[in-house]
Amino acid sequence: MVITVELRKLYKYPFETVVDSHLNKYPTPLEQNITAVRTAEENTDLSTGIIYRRRIATCKNVIPAFLRQISSLKTASIYLEEESWLDKRRRTMSIKSRCLTWAKYATLKEESMFKASQENPNWTEFTQCGSISVTGIGLLNSVFEVFAQAFLNQAGRRSIRIMETILQEKWGHPFS
Template sequence: MKFFENCHLFNYPFSHVSAAHWQKYPNEWATQVYAIDTLKQFVIEGTQTLYTERLITCRQSIPRWIRKITGNITETYFLETSKVDLATQTFIIKSTNLTFNEYLNVVETVTYKKHPELEETTVFQQQATIQALVSLKRLANYVEDYSVSRFKQNAKKGKLGFDSVLARPSPVGLNSQERTNNTV
C-alpha cells in the first residue's frame, strides 16, 4: 500500500472555492475528464450540509502493460461523494475507483476548509491510499509505484486546472442547474 499527501492554500474565500468545485471541469489541465453525472444530491435534514454523489468518467492513456492485465479498457469510472457543511465551512470529497478495482484500489479524500486565521484563504488537503490487489508482490509494488507517480502528476495538473477555474469570475450565485451540469 502506498500513500500520497498534498496540502496548500488557495487565496480565495471558502465560498468561492466551494462554488468553483462544481465548475472544475472541463479545464485545460484535466482533459481526461469526459463526463460528470450527478447521481444524488440533497441537504441533510436539520443541517446546513449538502450531500452529493457523482459518477466521474475519464478517458486517459493507460500503459500497454496495464491494458494487457485489464483487458484494454481506456474508459474509467470513479464514484465521488461529498459533503459541503456551510456551518463549519468545510467541504469533504471522497473518491474511489470503480474500474479496475479488482486490481487496484485508490481512495482519495480532499478537504477544503476556511482558514482559521486568514479570512480570504481556504486550506486544501489531499490524501490518497493506493493498493494493488495482485498476488505477486513485485508486480503489486510496480503497479503501486506507477500509480503514485501518475497520481502526483495528476495532482499537479489538478491544482493548475483548479487555479484557472478559481481565476474565472466568481461562480457564487450560479443556479443549481448550472452547478450540476451533467456532461462536461
C-alpha cells in the same frame, strides 16, 4: 504495499468561491483525461443543512499501453466516484473518492478537505491524502503501484493548477 500521496494548498480565495470552482471544474479543456462528470445523487439534510453529493467521473484510461496487454485493463474509460459533504455553516467540505473500475485488483482512495482558513477568513485551506494498493495482479502489483503513485502526484498537482487557473479567470487576483 500501500502507497500514499499527500497534498496541501492554501487558496487565497473565499471558501464559497473555491468550493464552487471545485464542483464545476470538470470537464474542462485544461484536463483532457476527465471527459465527463455526472451527479448520481444529491440531497440536503434538513436538520444540519449539509449537502451530500455523489458524483461519477468518466476518465480516459491512462495506464501505459504495454500494461494494457492484460485483458482486464483494456477498457477505454475509468470510472471514479466522489462523495462530498458540504457544510456551509461551518464552511467545510469533505470529500471521499475511489476508483470504481478495477476494484477487484486495486484500492484507490482519496480523502480531501476544503475549509475556511483560520489565518484569513477570505482564504481556503485544501488538504488531500490518497492511497493505492494493488493486490490482484501478482508480480505486476509493485509496477502498478509505482505508476499509480507517480500518476496521483502529477494529477493532484495538475488539479491544483487547474483550480488556480479557473479561480484567476473567474475571480481575478487572489485576496490578501
